[in-house]
Amino acid sequence: MNVKLMMVQSLDGCITAGKNSNIYDWTSQEDAEQFFAEIATAKVIVMGRQTYEANRTKIKLRPGTLRVVLTSQPDQFISEKVPEQLEFSAESPTQLVKRLAAAGCPEILLVGGSICNTAFLAVGLVTEIWLTIEPVIFGSGLTLCQTLPSPMALELQSCDQLNSRGTLLLKYRVTE
Numbered sequence: 001m002n003v004k005l006m007m008v009q010s011l012d013g014c015i016t017a018g019k020n021s022n023i024y025d026w027t028s029q030e031d032a033e034q035f036f037a038e039i040a041t042a043k044v045i046v047m048g049r050q051t052y053e054a055n056r057t058k059i060k061l062r063p064g065t066l067r068v069v070l071t072s073q074p075d076q077f078i079s080e081k082v083p084e085q086l087e088f089s090a091e092s093p094t095q096l097v098k099r100l101a102a103a104g105c106p107e108i109l110l111v112g113g114s115i116c117n118t119a120f121l122a123v124g125l126v127t128e129i130w131l132t133i134e135p136v137i138f139g140s141g142l143t144l145c146q147t148l149p150s151p152m153a154l155e156l157q158s159c160d161q162l163n164s165r166g167t168l169l170l171k172y173r174v175t176e
């Protein structure tokens with residue numbers, strides 16, 4: 001199973017500007033375009049409950065794409081569930097990947113946030129990381145992930161400048 005993690009961060013490694021949960025206050029249009037192009041073709045998109053709540057009004061469900069929101073309390077979201085398009089799950093990343101793979105899913109697009117990323121990275125399930133670096137510095141905020149059991153090695157596949165301000169899109173493969 002390919003698990004592609006896509007995130008955007010500041011030059012100093014923050015995925016949020018301090019406590020502001022709205023990343024569209026500081027991310028570039030060019031990053032949004034490449035991100036939503038990936039969202040448009042993804043069959044399965046996985047996110048943490050806090051990322052879902054921060055983006056609830058922007059999420060456009062459509063047939064053929066399943067969004068899975070990880071939460072320890074899926075029962076609290078029963079009224080928001082949409083069959084085959086939006087589900088809430090308390091599965092571990094390993095259980096979720098196993099279930100989706102058995103259902104024939106070849107790829108998951110993992111879109112954060114920090115806690116959810118950590119859960120996948122900690123058990124070695126992430127195979128690719130697409131990281132946009134915006135030319136801003138915040139000094140505080142959440143980071144891409146939290147403490148991991150061991151360091152991870154990556155190999156750069158490509159590096160593209162998305163605009164004249166210097167927004168960079170780095171694509172890495174996880175090597176171990």
Ligand SMILES: NC(=O)c1ccc[n+]([C@@H]2O[C@H](COP(=O)([O-])OP(=O)(O)OC[C@H]3O[C@@H](n4cnc5c(N)ncnc54)[C@H](OP(=O)(O)O)[C@@H]3O)[C@@H](O)[C@H]2O)c1
Nearest residue numbers: 007008015021048049050051070071072112113114115116
């Ligand atoms: N810059 C970017 O690219 C980017 C991308 C995504 C998000 N963000 C930002 O990041 C912030 C959210 O990140 P976050 O780290 O605070 O939260 P998060 O990872 O989005 O969500 C954390 C929650 O997800 C649930 N969860 C995660 N792993 C789970 C597991 N293995 N099993 C069951 N439930 C699990 C838990 O929900 P319960 O508490 O319900 O149990 C947990 O509290 C937001 O401000 C968002 O805007 C930035």
